[in-house]
Amino acid sequence: MKFVFKLSLLSIVFFMLLSCGSSEPEDEVIIEEQLALSTLNVFSADQESQSVTVTSNLYWYTELNVDWITLSPRFGTDNGAINVTVASNPNFEERTGTITVIGGSYTRNLTVTQEAKVDNGGVLDPNKSPAQNFDLSTWKLNTPENNGSGFSKTISVSEINGGYEDNNYFYTGSDGGLVFKCPVDGFKTSANTSYTRVELREMLRGTDTSIPTQGVNKNNWVFGSSPASDKTAAAGFDGEMNATLAVNYVTTTGSSGQVGRVIIGQIHANDDEPIRLYYRKLPNNSLGSIYFAHEPRDGFGGEQWYDMIGSRSNSATNPSDGIALDEKFSYQIKTVNNTLTVTISREGKPDVVEVVDMTNSGFDQSGQYQYFKAGLYQGNNSGSSDDYVQATFYALEKSHTTN
Known part of the structure; x- marks a missing residue:
């Protein structure tokens, strides 16, 4: 009887171990990529800076299509902010440029609009540059x-x-x-x-x-x-x-x-x-x-x-x-x-x-x-x-x- 009891006990332990070893693996956690930008207001004709908020869980970098915009920083990882500075507009027409932010499989474009230089009609102002x-x-x-x-x-x-x-x-x-x-x-x-x-x-x-x-x-x-x-x-x-x-x-x-x-x-x-x-x-x-x-x-x-x-x-x-x-x-x-x-x-x-x-x-x-x-x-x-x-x-x- 003792032998039969021991054999039964070993069988129970074996099946418990077997049951544990054959359990289904846990589901893999998938993190969704994210890249979003805040908006910009229209810039005045003077030199001016604004900040863009980057919401992301990726490495990202920037590109520009004009030379009158400067960005700092030009790249980053995860959430951050980009300081956008425009040079004074020397022209009497409004102008636009594009900031492109690229991260992972995403590309986000942000339009920068700057007002035209004010035409003073030939009137000279001693208080202006x-x-x-x-x-x-x-x-x-x-x-x-x-x-x-x-x-x-x-x-x-x-x-x-x-x-x-x-x-x-x-x-x-x-x-x-x-x-x-x-x-x-x-x-x-x-x-x-x-x-x-x-x-x-x-x-x-x-x-x-x-x-x-x-x-x-x-x-x-x-x-x-x-x-x-x-x-x-x-x-x-x-x-x-x-x-x-x-x-x-x-x-x-x-x-x-x-x-x-x-x-x-x-x-x-x-x-x-x-x-x-x-x-x-x-x-x-x-x-x-x-x-x-x-x-x-x-x-x-x-x-x-x-x-x-x-x-x-x-x-x-x-x-x-x-x-x-x-x-x-x-x-x-x-x-x-x-x-x-x-x-x-x-x-x-x-x-x-x-x-x-x-x-x-x-x-x-x-x-x-x-x-x-x-x-x-x-x-x-x-x-x-x-x-x-x-x-x-x-x-x-x-x-x-x-x-």
């Missing part, structure tokens, strides 16, 4: 400050349109005008120039820094007489720049060949300058002169000089119809094919016009590109270090023919 009073969407600025490597500091298109001002060189005046002030002493743009400048350089690419600064490309323009392939490759052809300004102060120290002179507008080519427009007032004169230089390319002739009001002579007498300091006047620089036309206008006086035939100047050949410059390019490097020139611009506009 230069870019709020003027269309500076396609200009950068060279200053006489050190960029850290011994050359002049450049203020980018994005920085200017982000509200940049400098009370020493580039700022809004008490009457709303754009003040340029350029000292004799300062850092230069390159080793090839001897003069300081506080000057705008045309940048038709705007904030698209993927386009090189130099070359026949969408940052620069060409003359209408250039080869058809160059006209297609460039951002436009031919050009017109109109400015209204008053020169407030000129240098009173320095050599007789340099004192009192300043360049207030240019067309610059690859290496040469189809035009440099000067204002000059000598220390003993109460009125200033206007003249310009046309510089053909190397091998195409020497520099040509044109007096428009008064004389560029180092010993010029007071010009009878000259322009006084703080007197407003306007200039227009215009090219059509190989014809350069320069016009000086003043209220109540007839326009002064000079036309230059550039057919033999070499700028209509392949590979030659142009860009406007406006502001102050110092014409004196021999004066006292604290001497300076200053001008206030009240209007600045430009245009080109596009294909």
Whole structure:
């Protein structure tokens, strides 16, 4: 009996163990992927930031289709937040961009909308930055400050349109005008120039820094007489720049060949300058002169000089119809094919016009590109270090023919 009992007990234990070993496995827990974004409000035309909430249980990363939006961070894991910053809108039209967030098998798109820059109708506000009073969407600025490597500091298109001002060189005046002030002493743009400048350089690419600064490309323009392939490759052809300004102060120290002179507008080519427009007032004169230089390319002739009001002579007498300091006047620089036309206008006086035939100047050949410059390019490097020139611009506009 004992044997039978033991055998029965062992059988029960065996079947219990067998029963435990053959039980059904537990169901596997499946975690559902998740990726969701909060919404954004419409951004103002100024530089502005908002936050996007990411609800996720995944690793995720971002992509952008425009360069005026910046994101921080660009990637993350699980829940988080993305700081979205837009640069100031330099255009008078609303603009949109797309933020794409990708995680696992999901792709989420979020539209960023920014209001248009407010058109002030030409009314200058002393409480606004230069870019709020003027269309500076396609200009950068060279200053006489050190960029850290011994050359002049450049203020980018994005920085200017982000509200940049400098009370020493580039700022809004008490009457709303754009003040340029350029000292004799300062850092230069390159080793090839001897003069300081506080000057705008045309940048038709705007904030698209993927386009090189130099070359026949969408940052620069060409003359209408250039080869058809160059006209297609460039951002436009031919050009017109109109400015209204008053020169407030000129240098009173320095050599007789340099004192009192300043360049207030240019067309610059690859290496040469189809035009440099000067204002000059000598220390003993109460009125200033206007003249310009046309510089053909190397091998195409020497520099040509044109007096428009008064004389560029180092010993010029007071010009009878000259322009006084703080007197407003306007200039227009215009090219059509190989014809350069320069016009000086003043209220109540007839326009002064000079036309230059550039057919033999070499700028209509392949590979030659142009860009406007406006502001102050110092014409004196021999004066006292604290001497300076200053001008206030009240209007600045430009245009080109596009294909």
